[in-house]
Amino acid sequence: MVVPNRDLTVQEISRSLQIYSKERRDVEKDPKTLQLKSGFEKPTVLIFAWLNAKHKHLVKYANLYTDQGFEVVVTQLTPWQLLWPVKGSQLVAADIVKFLKNNEFRNGVIFHGFSVGGYLWGECMVHIARDLQNYQIVLDRVRGQIWDSAADITEIPEGVPRALFPRNPTLRAALRKYMIYHMKAFHEPATSHYIRSSQMFHTNMLRCPALFLVSKTDPVGTVEANTRVKDSWESNGVKCTFKCWDRSPHVGHFRKHTEEYTEILFSHIRQLDMGGHKQALRAKL
Template sequence: MIAGRMLSTLIRTRVMSCAKPQSLKQRQNLTMFLLVCKLSSYQVTKNIEHISQNNRVRTDKATWNFNREENKPLLVLLSWLLSKRAHVMKYVDLYLQQEFDVLLVSITPWQLLWPTKGSRLVATDLIEFLAKQQNYQQILLHGFSVAGYMWGEVLDLLQHDPQKCNDIFNRIVGQVWDSLADVNDLAVGTPRALFPKNEMLQNIGQKYFEYHLKTFYKQSTQYYIRSSQLFHTNTLHKPALMFVSKADTVSSLTSNLRVKESWDSLGTKTYMKIFEKSSHVEHYRKYPKEYTAELYAFLNKLNLMQKEKKVGVQI
């Protein structure tokens, strides 16, 4: 338990360090980006933010009713743990260029560790948002790292509400998964993601996560296992693109290939881009042209591309 308290303190420190850009230059760059793009941002919940470009979004806080003049597609971006906003906004911009609205969803390490008081509540809020926003008739998922687990929680909750499940599934047109981390990668992968440059803290974190998985089966582990099962069976059955790397020490290539094989066997068309040397959720940073071309080619297959010539992507 001492290790657990120590890890909790370290995680809180990491959360605070990632809560905002670390330098004046980063803050200035982020402010400039928001001004140039003329973004409208609305905090739906503590973990869910709605972002729209060049469009004043009027909201009713009681009903989360978003009134828009244009029928844009919606991107549901499920972020990675302790992601920095400046980094996430680079992916948001890829979709803003294609005239998407964006729903940014995040969870904290604590919410990951305690699903019933954390991630499952976020999943419930996400379902409620999607169910109420009927103006979004084209929805795309783009998830990073533990987002696969997060989406599994959504699938678990939806199976108990067939009406909402059918409605939401009918509007989802595709899914993108970057550096997908399975439940089998949790104990090793999560500490590496939280403390990428500190081997000692990685070892402490791994020991604690192993302890957590064994000790808190009812509170946590059973939800990880169920989520993984539902994710692998892919009840969504919509076309998918997966980004992976041979050098990723958090998200194993083997587990990602296992997901692809499972989805292919179920008739889900699944594309995979394998990079050679990029680390966890760093594929776009290291290979921006290849990443963007692969992503936009996938959007083109889904008839979601709006500005192919403007962004200069060859499809």
């Protein structure tokens, strides 16, 4: 499937992975391995989108990177995939790991994750940990990480209703009650996997520099939860940068603080080992 959007083209690698590109690139692939015929010459950003993210919003982030000469790949969970991890989010995670392992990224990969994107990367690490010798190359390819409004397991009952019914408090309250019930009633098929993913995210198998973007008024990606993650990572030797705004909504920091957000983001990226791209990035800013 090819979806033109202004100056970007969206092409499917799989149901859960899409390339956002200024040029229509060759996505001829092996459907079993997700290996593309042509590798990624440019530095690549993998965006772990938030739940129910709209295409027009994802394009804004994609443009932020493609304007600087990056390749952009987007992955996203559906609410159903989140609710039923074994047949949902874990299959998406397996695709992500397969894609990262079987393709060549000559100038490395950066993660830019939002909200439940942190949970999804946790599921990826659960998958990687089962066969670390085979998947160590995936971890080695990641040069940096950005976590915007990352949501912990404790905030799933708050985050899912807000994502699905942002303007309907009645339906939001009803779904919140159901989510609390769901996590209690389906501990083995659902909640136990959320807990394991959260443990992996707090431990984190990546040792590359991390940027946290949070707000005091975000009830889903809370300052407290993100601070605990940052402290855990720093104790393991990960260099962390923590930016906390006084006011901005969940996954809304870029919209609310566009200039400052962009400056912090690319200041972080300039510190990373992205081949010869650092000078080009600095020149464009």
